[in-house]
Amino acid sequence: MYELVQVSDNSYYIQSPAKIGLVRLNDTEVCLIDSGNDKDAGRKIRQILDTNGWALTAIYNTHSNADHIGGNKYLQAQTGCKIYAPGIDCGFTRHPILEPSFLYGGYPCRELRHKFLLAQESNAEYLTKEVLPKGFEIIPLPGHFFDMVGFRTPDDVVYLADCLSSRETLDKYRISFAYDIAAYLKTLEMVKALKAKMFVPAHAAATEDIRELAQYNIDTVWEIAQTIVSFCAEPLCFEALLQRLFSEYNLTMNFEQYVLVGSTVRSYLAWLKDTGRLTARFENNMLLWVQKEE
Numbered sequence: 001m002y003e004l005v006q007v008s009d010n011s012y013y014i015q016s017p018a019k020i021g022l023v024r025l026n027d028t029e030v031c032l033i034d035s036g037n038d039k040d041a042g043r044k045i046r047q048i049l050d051t052n053g054w055a056l057t058a059i060y061n062t063h064s065n066a067d068h069i070g071g072n073k074y075l076q077a078q079t080g081c082k083i084y085a086p087g088i089d090c091g092f093t094r095h096p097i098l099e100p101s102f103l104y105g106g107y108p109c110r111e112l113r114h115k116f117l118l119a120q121e122s123n124a125e126y127l128t129k130e131v132l133p134k135g136f137e138i139i140p141l142p143g144h145f146f147d148m149v150g151f152r153t154p155d156d157v158v159y160l161a162d163c164l165s166s167r168e169t170l171d172k173y174r175i176s177f178a179y180d181i182a183a184y185l186k187t188l189e190m191v192k193a194l195k196a197k198m199f200v201p202a203h204a205a206a207t208e209d210i211r212e213l214a215q216y217n218i219d220t221v222w223e224i225a226q227t228i229v230s231f232c233a234e235p236l237c238f239e240a241l242l243q244r245l246f247s248e249y250n251l252t253m254n255f256e257q258y259v260l261v262g263s264t265v266r267s268y269l270a271w272l273k274d275t276g277r278l279t280a281r282f283e284n285n286m287l288l289w290v291q292k293e294e
Contacts, residue, residue: 014044020071029055033061037068057082064093087126143186143188158196227245
């Protein structure tokens with residue numbers, strides 16, 4: 001873990017629970033794409049920088065999930081580097097209590113206020129094309145989170161953040177987190193058509209050809225959608241539906257899984273309602289979801 005892997009002339013990633021991109025800008029300066037999940041990740045990154053004699057100029061966050069911004073504060077304090085994050089995610093990076101609050105739908109209880117959902121605050125600025133190193137390209141990747149982006153480097157390596165899950169992860173957990181299902185599917189179709197020297201997803205193996213994995217992620221989204229619709233042949237409240245999905249996919253309920261999977265299922269329900277496959281009604285002061293009649 002935390003090995004430095006070179007994938008092109010100047011582009012690397014650091015193997016970690018969420019891959020961290022590292023790009024050499026010249027002989028002495030580098031930038032990071034994300035920073036790992038906590039202060040310890042930041043320390044390990046700092047050791048890699050020191051071992052190679054590299055100075056860190058900036059961290060470019062793909063989005064604000066805690067496992068991608070957790071090393072920000074430590075590295076900024078140690079190196080004075082700039083931190084940039086895209087759109088709404090910049091606000092979440094500066095005020096990370098927003099993430100567990102958003103997932104829970106209210107003030108999060110203690111079981112949700114931990115480093116996997118609640119990073120330390122960092123002084124992030126808005127990501128724009130003007131702050132990127134020369135030759136870098138921002139690739140919008142909405143769907144997984146609010147304004148998530150990826151990056152293409154000058155040596156044609158594409159860092160894909162969390163827009164793809166590995167086949168192994170999908171086979172084990174099935175429901176991967178997503179905020180906007182329509183945008184997520186559109187992003188996956190776009191990624192499937194991309195060409196690059198190398199693709200580096202945060203939670204899947206680096207590869208020269210992303211098409212097969214992108215299609216597997218697309219197929220899984222449609223499978224989950226169909227499962228939800230089939231369960232709603234009879235009117236179901238959210239909690240009953242969530243229970244059936246956890247049982248169907250052999251998931252174990254705890255606070256973290258409740259909010260991550262639960263938030264995703266709510267996003268599926270909104271999408272399925274907006275696209276006319278489900279309808280919602282209120283009975284006995286309860287919101288029920290049911291298949292829309294033909």
